[in-house]
Amino acid sequence: MGKRMKIAVCVKQVPDTWAEKRLRPADSLLDRESAEGVLNELDEYAVEEALKIQEAHGGEVTIVSMGPERAVETIRKALSMGADAGIHIVDDALSGSDALATSAVLAGVLKDRGFDLIIFGSESTDARMSVVPAMVSERLGLPQLTFAQKVDVNGGTITIERQTDYGFDSVEASSPVVVSVVEKINEPRYPSFKGIMAAKKKPLETLSIVDVGVAAGSVGTSAAWSVVADFAARPPKAAGTIVSDEGTGGVKIAEFLATNKII
Amino acid sequence: MAPILVVVEHADGVVKKVTLELLTLARSLGEPAAVWLGPGYGDTGASQLAEYGVATAYVVDNSDMVDFVVAPKTEALAAVVKQASPAAILIASSAEGKEIAGRLAIKIESGVITDAVAIAPDLTATQSVFGGSTIVHSTVTHGIPIITVRPNSTAPQAAATALSRVDVEVPVSEGARGAKVTGRTAATKASRPELSEAAIVVSGGRGVGGPEGFGVIESLADSLGAAVGASRAATDAGWYPHQYQVGQTGKTVSPQLYVANGISGAIQHRAGMQTSKMIVAVNKDSEAPIFELADFGVVGDLFAVVPQLTDEVQKRKG
Numbered sequence: 368m369g370k371r372m373k374i375a376v377c378v379k380q381v382p383d384t385w386a387e388k389r390l391r392p393a394d395s396l397l398d399r400e401s402a403e404g405v406l407n408e409l410d411e412y413a414v415e416e417a418l419k420i421q422e423a424h425g426g427e428v429t430i431v432s433m434g435p436e437r438a439v440e441t442i443r444k445a446l447s448m449g450a451d452a453g454i455h456i457v458d459d460a461l462s463g464s465d466a467l468a469t470s471a472v473l474a475g476v477l478k479d480r481g482f483d484l485i486i487f488g489s490e491s492t493d494a495r496m497s498v499v500p501a502m503v504s505e506r507l508g509l510p511q512l513t514f515a516q517k518v519d520v521n522g523g524t525i526t527i528e529r530q531t532d533y534g535f536d537s538v539e540a541s542s543p544v545v546v547s548v549v550e551k552i553n554e555p556r557y558p559s560f561k562g563i564m565a566a567k568k569k570p571l572e573t574l575s576i577v578d579v580g581v582a583a584g585s586v587g588t589s590a591a592w593s594v595v596a597d598f599a600a601r602p603p604k605a606a607g608t609i610v611s612d613e614g615t616g617g618v619k620i621a622e623f624l625a626t627n628k629i630i
Numbered sequence: 631m632a633p634i635l636v637v638v639e640h641a642d643g644v645v646k647k648v649t650l651e652l653l654t655l656a657r658s659l660g661e662p663a664a665v666w667l668g669p670g671y672g673d674t675g676a677s678q679l680a681e682y683g684v685a686t687a688y689v690v691d692n693s694d695m696v697d698f699v700v701a702p703k704t705e706a707l708a709a710v711v712k713q714a715s716p717a718a719i720l721i722a723s724s725a726e727g728k729e730i731a732g733r734l735a736i737k738i739e740s741g742v743i744t745d746a747v748a749i750a751p752d753l754t755a756t757q758s759v760f761g762g763s764t765i766v767h768s769t770v771t772h773g774i775p776i777i778t779v780r781p782n783s784t785a786p787q788a789a790a791t792a793l794s795r796v797d798v799e800v801p802v803s804e805g806a807r808g809a810k811v812t813g814r815t816a817a818t819k820a821s822r823p824e825l826s827e828a829a830i831v832v833s834g835g836r837g838v839g840g841p842e843g844f845g846v847i848e849s850l851a852d853s854l855g856a857a858v859g860a861s862r863a864a865t866d867a868g869w870y871p872h873q874y875q876v877g878q879t880g881k882t883v884s885p886q887l888y889v890a891n892g893i894s895g896a897i898q899h900r901a902g903m904q905t906s907k908m909i910v911a912v913n914k915d916s917e918a919p920i921f922e923l924a925d926f927g928v929v930g931d932l933f934a935v936v937p938q939l940t941d942e943v944q945k946r947k948g
């Protein structure tokens with residue numbers, strides 16, 4: 368056995384899945400105050416996978432999140448699931464950052480800390496870009512083991528099943544690596560009462576962008592390389608026709624499809 | 631004039647439908663050029679590209695493209711971008727397409743927009759966000775716009791031209807060869823259209839009741855020439871293979887017609903199908919949220935309604 372494995376999990380606080388999401392008219396940014404913030408669902412799977420690997424191989428799990436003050440709740444949630452320590456990057460300059468800036472900040476935090484595994488969710492439910500893990504891999508020059516439906520750790524060799532259109536690819540790399548997981552991989556645990564109490568005492572580092580070596584001018588709204596020009600609510604859809612099946616439901620659908628020239 | 635560069639999605643030497651859509655879109659923005667990454671470029675692919683208006687096809691015939699995950703493709707694409715100096719780069723919004731776009735953005739220092747459903751001549755992209763409730767117009771303000779476009783955003787239209795092939799030699803760096811593909815496992819390959827590209831998708835959920843229940847779903851799909859989809863409840867239960875899952879963590883589909891059978895319409899499912907042009911739902915429960923989205927809905931037992939619909943479709947086809 369070599370040194371203890373160091374695992375980082377990047378998690379994002381997102382508006383509650385069920386909340387109606389809105390852009391703020393003033394700056395076209397996601398209105399994060401109007402809805403309760405939760406740990407991005409896919410990131411729960413990332414935390415779970417890290418904890419499972421830790422249970423099997425030992426080591427330490429660090430939660431990393433970039434976000435406003437209250438994103439600390441999300442880090443605590445991950446700590447209450449069982450992770451060991453948290454790093455929170457919070458800075459007013461970060462508001463309005465695009466994926467490029469987010470990946471630069473995360474790469475800045477992750478780079479010199481000797482992590483063997485850096486685990487992400489495969490998508491955030493608000494941005495839905497699925498690009499941050501690949502971007503961090505690009506910035507750190509580390510192998511990209513993304514869209515994993517299975518992760519195996521064998522010493523320094525990491526093998527995953529990468530979900531594809533046709534099934535999956537088996538992919539292998541030597542650590543350190545960047546991993547992202549899909550929801551099929553495991554069943555996230557619920558924090559126990561003991562876990563919730565313990566989380567309050569776990570170490571939490573709070574960093575500004577200066578601490579992670581990112582220039583203020585390179586993040587936030589003014590530095591974003593893509594901007595929202597305008598937005599509008601989709602014109603409400605005309606209510607559909609709903610009928611009860613009285614023995615001819617199938618025929619009625621066929622008539623509807625014929626009227627609309629689908630068949 | 632600077633070309634609009636389209637990254638070709640291909641399988642077994644055949645160009646995928648989504649690429650033909652992107653080429654059609656590219657023609658409305660400028661002159662399309664294509665990038666073929668990996669082996670397989672031959673007469674079939676070349677004639678398809680020519681038919682859809684490609685004057686120049688940049689070909690990187692190097693097996694590293696497919697033997698290692700994403701990074702080599704990005705390096706090669708960056709090299710082609712340097713050579714072609716495009717006005718914009720269009721990539722299909724597949725999982726891998728978005729990863730390529732993200733890495734490329736860092737390499738060539740350009741902004742990136744994902745999941746566009748339309749692009750205006752001034753390169754303003756239209757996105758449909760928050761499960762389709764909001765329409766956003768976005769622009770890239772730095773570098774060469776990199777835009778990933780959802781399948782089914784444009785109807786492919788041919789416009790034949792003469793094509794020339796430009797081979798690009800890219801030495802793939804050692805760093806890009808870190809994640810090696812050691813095997814490929816295909817799930818049973820159906821003769822149906824590919825889920826994310828299909829014009830019609832017929833899906834089944836927990837209401838289908840078991841693997842046998844998917845028989846009626848498949849029959850309807852086949853009568854309509856449709857792809858089959860499933861909710862997570864159905865894929866998790868092992869009733870239907872996982873790669874057919876529609877939703878937030880499955881495929882995003884945007885077909886002309888989506889038929890949801892025995893699916894309640896959970897938010898994670900909606901996230902993958904809400905932008906379908908037309909939605910039909912069959913569900914026993916009149917309160918099921920899927921009916922809020924449906925253009926036409928039948929409250930009833932899918933085992934009665936769906937086979938009747940299949941018969942009727944067949945009858946009308948004659």
Ligand SMILES: Cc1cc2nc3c(=O)[nH]c(=O)nc-3n(C[C@H](O)[C@H](O)[C@H](O)COP(=O)(O)OP(=O)(O)OC[C@H]3O[C@@H](n4cnc5c(N)ncnc54)[C@H](O)[C@@H]3O)c2cc1C
Pocket residue numbers: 408409550834835836837838860861862863864875876877878879880881891892893894895896897898899902912913914915918930931932933
């Ligand atoms: C992180 C995360 C990611 C997820 N990703 C996805 C995703 O990508 N895709 C996805 O689909 N889900 C996803 N889910 C799951 C989602 O929340 C729902 O659990 C799932 O979509 C429910 O599937 P369903 O509609 O088939 O089942 P149910 O919600 O159980 O609905 C079944 C419906 O069938 C109807 N029914 C039953 N019998 C009949 C009959 N004989 N005839 C007609 N109607 C009948 C019932 O009235 C009911 O409305 C995700 C969840 C999480 C937490």
Ligand SMILES: Nc1ncnc2c1ncn2[C@@H]1O[C@H](COP(=O)(O)O)[C@@H](O)[C@H]1O
Pocket residue numbers: 377378379380407409410413431432433434466469473486487488489490491492494495496497498499500
């Ligand atoms: N602000 C953030 N802080 C930490 N991790 C993040 C942040 N944004 C995105 N991620 C990670 O990147 C993944 C993909 O996000 P996205 O590319 O936005 O869909 C998420 O599941 C997280 O693991």
